[in-house]
Amino acid sequence: MGRKRKNPIYSYYIYNNETNKSKCQMEGCQKAIRGHHAGNLVRHFFTQHRAEYNKMQERTLSDKDVNSLTEYNKVLECCINLVAIHGRPLSLLEDEAFQSLISMIPNPGLTPNIRNIRTCIENKAYDVRKKIYEELKNKLVCLKIDVASVKSRRFLGINLQFILDKKLQLRNLCVVELHERNTAAFLKDTVLMVLSRYGIEPRQLYSITSDNGANMLAMSRQIEEEIQDCLEDFSNTEEQVEESDIIFSPADSQEMLDLVESLEFERENIAQPIVTAVRCAAHTLQLAVRDACKELEPVFELCRRAVRTLRTPNVALELKRNQLLQAILDCPTRWDSTADMLDRLVNLKDFCKEHYSDLIGDETWSKIEESLQALKPCRVLSKRLQEEQLTFGDFYIYWIKCITELEQMNTPIAIYLVICMKAREGNLLTNDTFLSAVYMDPRVNSILSEEQNERARIHLMHTHQRYINLQLQTQDRPTNENDLNQDNVPHTSRSNIDSFFERRYRERQRERPTEACNQLKHSLIDFLNSPLLPTHENILKYWYEKRFTDPQLYSLSTIALATPPTQVSVERLFSSLKFILNNLRMSLKDSIIDDILLVRNNSIYEKSD
Known part of the structure; x- marks a missing residue:
């Protein structure tokens, strides 16, 4: 009879004597590890189930050990920064001198090496993506896109810009390696793939800033066509649903009718270009x-x-x-x-x-x-x-x-x-996104002609309608399982009263778009009568101070003024790529390059904020 196993890690695995394998019992993980050695089990748990691993350590370690674990996590963080921020090769972690240095630090867990530091970088990149996803939920976004070649390898860089409070915020979405020709169709598919990783739907795109390359401009047009096709597919699917397939109570029929009419209103109001290509x-x-x-x-x-x-x-x-x-x-x-x-x-x-x-x-x-x-x-x-x-x-x-x-x-x-500059300026003055941004800036909107003012107003009104529809669709979407199982709730007199007021509320909301549209138009016209601001004034601060007195125009300004005039930040992104992808790191795979640059650049952007 062997000695009693006291390590809590064994409680997370089931060992099979016949196959000599330990099967992980964490939800969604069916990994089978050969043998029943605690070190192998801990290594899998540490790399794949970090949150649960930390909880296990907190439950079992003494105060002294917890302090040692905290110090060890700091060591890991420094190793991540060494590779991702300071551009040192992963092979540095295997150097004898570095390992000797690490051995001097109290270490209750694993020794930093290439494999677990790479995993830590992947986990940190995942956390960055999750944070960006939360920041961009239900927002219209502006992209910066460029392509560059580094060490005979071609990469697509995508940055995203939006306004938060009174500052422009910059986020790096990816630096993805391209393995096909830079055609408009391939670039379009790659951009949409990257956006899907962040939960960004194509209908959330407001503008795409790129150089004057024909493939970049064609890519923006194809993305717009993709969004239009999605809307048409949604319309066709809705028409195919028969009334007999839907079971709802008489009290719910009016709500369903309101929802369908609101969706019809949305499709009728999408007349302008959805995504605007902006020349850098x-x-x-x-x-x-x-x-x-x-x-x-x-x-x-x-x-x-x-x-x-x-x-x-x-x-x-x-x-x-x-x-x-x-x-x-x-x-x-x-x-x-x-x-x-x-x-x-x-x-x-x-x-x-x-x-x-x-x-x-x-x-x-x-x-x-x-x-x-x-x-x-x-x-x-x-x-x-x-x-x-x-x-x-x-x-x-x-x-x-x-x-x-x-x-x-x-x-x-x-x-x-x-x-020559005035000739090139003409291309900018025909862009509705540029005109809208200038219209919302009282320092310079006096340069617009009456025709340009009208174009800007129409574009701003359609943009505002897109923003409102985005918010309404999010509110109509169920947020949890309880919302889907309302039939289980007994219908009392109180719930019937609530349903009555709910229907009246929806009727009012359905009548408001036209009223709000007219109100917005008058607000935009009156805004042109505002006094000019001195050119040294901060326009973002100007609108931030109006967030309570004029919330409708303020929300519109956060979209229009967030449009990036240049793609310079993406070119800086490629400078970081040259720093990371040096002669000592040519064997790095494109996935780890993307993760390293995601951690590096977004940490730099956060510091600048």
Whole structure:
């Protein structure tokens, strides 16, 4: 007879002598583990049933052991941050020096290693997704999407933006690896798959900000078509339901009729585009400057030849002896790097004239200085567009300021830049989402024409109706099993009275949409008569202070002003990807990359909040 087993872990398993396997008894888990060794059982319990494992430890450990467990959990948290936040490879956890360091810490459980730290990262990523799911429930959301290649692997990055209180909140949804061509259909399926992981339905999408790529714009259109098909399928399914298939009491018939009519009202009011594709403002600026710089390409090419000469080993050494900075060679597709190249050349002008006067002539130097002066406001604008708390109103203020400064220069290059920027601005002014965001910003809404104001009002009214329908459908949906089994409740006189008032309430709610729609229209028209705000005012704070006095417009502003003008945060996301996916971590699978970046980026966003 063996010794008595005292470890509480055995109570969670059933051991089969014939098969020599221990079967886990946790609900939903039928894992069979070979043998009956406590260490293997604890390892499975720790990695797969963490919450129950912690409860078991709290019940069985002494106060001293509980403190040791708390310290151990802190060690695990530090190991997670080491890998996910600070970009260290998982192989570090197996290094002898690291294991020796860990052995000095009281350890009542498992020793950190690659397998359990990877599991901890997966669990933490799950917690992050669950938190995002709770934040976005019943909300219209705005997406930022971009695709990039890193180490010959292509990734799709998706960020989400919304307003909470008086600040723009940013959340990273995924960095998923793409294994097919970047067609619009494939990108659409991938985006919808990612959204489904967070419980976000397609009808909750308000806008998608991306670059001006044809596949990205086509993807947004296909997502809208997908939503329309879902609504049509719902309508067809509803028509196929026969009256004989539905059993309800006479008291419930009026409620059912009210529900059907409310759904009919919803379908009739979906006339405008559901999802609006928004062109990235930073990319729009990039294209405008590139258009203007085409005339200067001969000058830039001459500068590149001069820079290549200045970057040769002998000349670079001579620059270092003279305590001068090295020349910069630009990336031709990035105008800001071209501006950096010109700026550095101007700083080296005296050195070039003294030692290499044949590289650049005096006339070319004048064009370089003139070009650099004209590009200066655009460089300032480019930096401004990287702000996190950036609304479309802020963007337009910075945009107009840049154009004004260029017009004051009155040089040929500056004037051509203004022409190109105004041409690109036309694409923005035809976007209903942009017009709606500007309409809701009393700092800049005076620039809209009457036709643009009308388009913005119609779009805002449809957006508000979508928001209301989203809330009503959520209220009509059963929340628990008790709601589904109301037949078990005896019908008393009190319940009949409640049903009467319930029906009257639904009738009033059904009559309110038209009344509310007219009221909203008048509120939007009256809003244009509000005094203009100074451009330095915080528009999010302005609306936050109106959340009680004007709740209808406030709820509308939290949707319209949340539209991201740029996708800059997604490009920063790819910078994080380069940091994580370095030469020492090339074998990382796409799933663990997604989890690591989800933990890393959302922790950064929360700190910035």
